[in-house]
Amino acid sequence: NAGVTQTPKFRILKIGQSMTLQCTQDMNHNYMYWYRQDPGMGLKLIYYSVGAGITDKGEVPNGYNVSRSTTEDFPLRLELAAPSQTSVYFCASSYATGTIGTQYFGPGTRLLVL
Amino acid sequence: QKEVEQDPGPLSVPEGAIVSLNCTYSNSAFQYFMWYRQYSRKGPELLMYTYSSGNKEDGRFTAQVDKSSKYISLFIRDSQPSDSATYLCAMSWAGGTSYGKLTFGQGTILTVHP
Numbered sequence: 140n141a142g143v144t145q146t147p148k149f150r151i152l153k154i155g156q157s158m159t160l161q162c163t164q165d166m167n168h169n170y171m172y173w174y175r176q177d178p179g180m181g182l183k184l185i186y187y188s189v190g191a192g193i194t195d196k197g198e199v200p201n202g203y204n205v206s207r208s209t210t211e212d213f214p215l216r217l218e219l220a221a222p223s224q225t226s227v228y229f230c231a232s233s234y235a236t237g238t239i240g241t242q243y244f245g246p247g248t249r250l251l252v253l
Numbered sequence: 254q255k256e257v258e259q260d261p262g263p264l265s266v267p268e269g270a271i272v273s274l275n276c277t278y279s280n281s282a283f284q285y286f287m288w289y290r291q292y293s294r295k296g297p298e299l300l301m302y303t304y305s306s307g308n309k310e311d312g313r314f315t316a317q318v319d320k321s322s323k324y325i326s327l328f329i330r331d332s333q334p335s336d337s338a339t340y341l342c343a344m345s346w347a348g349g350t351s352y353g354k355l356t357f358g359q360g361t362i363l364t365v366h367p
Contacts, residue, residue, distance in 0.1 A: 181360050
């Protein structure tokens with residue numbers, strides 16, 4: 140199993156541009172998450188999904204959108220990029236039942252908005 | 254007040270030392286407590302998981318939870334240079350729409366020098 144994969148690894152965006160961060164998992168997990176990590180700030184939940192077709196906002200959803208059309212994929216869309224969205228973005232997935240907290244993380248996407 | 258507080262460090266110790274990492278929290282509903290380890294430029298990985306109060310040991314690692322004090326700890330015995338990483342505490346409670354959602358501390362940067 141590849142686990143959770145994310146593309147791209149690194150991207151530079153200009154202010155006002157848009158992009159989609161891709162996330163795919165091959166573990167047949169129902170739950171998927173998007174986090175952002177800023178230096179010294181831990182991980183903040185942006186959006187999460189409990190299954191295909193079901194998404195909900197996390198702690199910091201403004202400026203982002205998500206969709207979940209399949210179990211495997213959970214893309215994160217940035218519209219009108221702003222410097223405040225410079226961060227490292229992590230996608231994670233977990234089983235719907237079983238051990239809460241066992242989230243499997245991808246390697247991250249580093250985004251720089253200039 | 255943040256829901257979860259963690260001293261960001263950095264913490265630098267010699268090889269073989271006992272390391273103590275701590276988090277405090279304010280939400281008494283938290284029932285599940287985790288420690289994640291994050292190597293530089295990698296995604297977090299689950300290190301220890303504890304439900305409710307008590308101790309849990311896994312090799313050189315011991316996790317402690319004191320719900321009465323809202324305080325959790327991670328101890329690393331005989332620390333090794335390979336333990337150098339950022340350690341993130343995380344918590345959750347299994348209630349309604351919060352199921353599976355984690356609240357993270359800021360992370361503590363640990364360096365173990367030979």
